[in-house]
Amino acid sequence: MLKLIALISKKPEISDHDFQLYYENIHAPLIRSIFPMLLEYKRTFLPRSNMLSGDFTLEAEKLENVVSVITELVFEHQNDLDLFMELASKEDIVERIREDESNFLNSEKTIMYQLNE
Numbered sequence: 001m002l003k004l005i006a007l008i009s010k011k012p013e014i015s016d017h018d019f020q021l022y023y024e025n026i027h028a029p030l031i032r033s034i035f036p037m038l039l040e041y042k043r044t045f046l047p048r049s050n051m052l053s054g055d056f057t058l059e060a061e062k063l064e065n066v067v068s069v070i071t072e073l074v075f076e077h078q079n080d081l082d083l084f085m086e087l088a089s090k091e092d093i094v095e096r097i098r099e100d101e102s103n104f105l106n107s108e109k110t111i112m113y114q115l116n117e
Helices: 016-034 078-088 091-101
Strands: 002-008 040-045 069-075 111-116
Touching (some): 002 078, 016 040, 016 069, 016 091, 069 078, 078 091
Antiparallel strands (some): 002 069, 002 111
């Protein structure tokens, strides 16, 4: 299996709840419709960290989460990933995705990794 991992940040003016609702109800169906070769499209939403405080703080008090969601895109075969990359590089598709992303996330902060499992 081949996997892409995207680390995505929400727009600061959007609540965690509204971010998740938009992603699940609007953006995810759009991505699924554009990229039917996805075997799996999983999102893990990350709440604001407040696990520790004082001298053991893991996150600065005024720092918003750098990552709001970890998104996994899974492909069964290399051909599927290749087709995904081909489609994802088309100007009209990029425009559609970026237009939707502008409603709820900071595209310029997205970090993508490819894993081979």
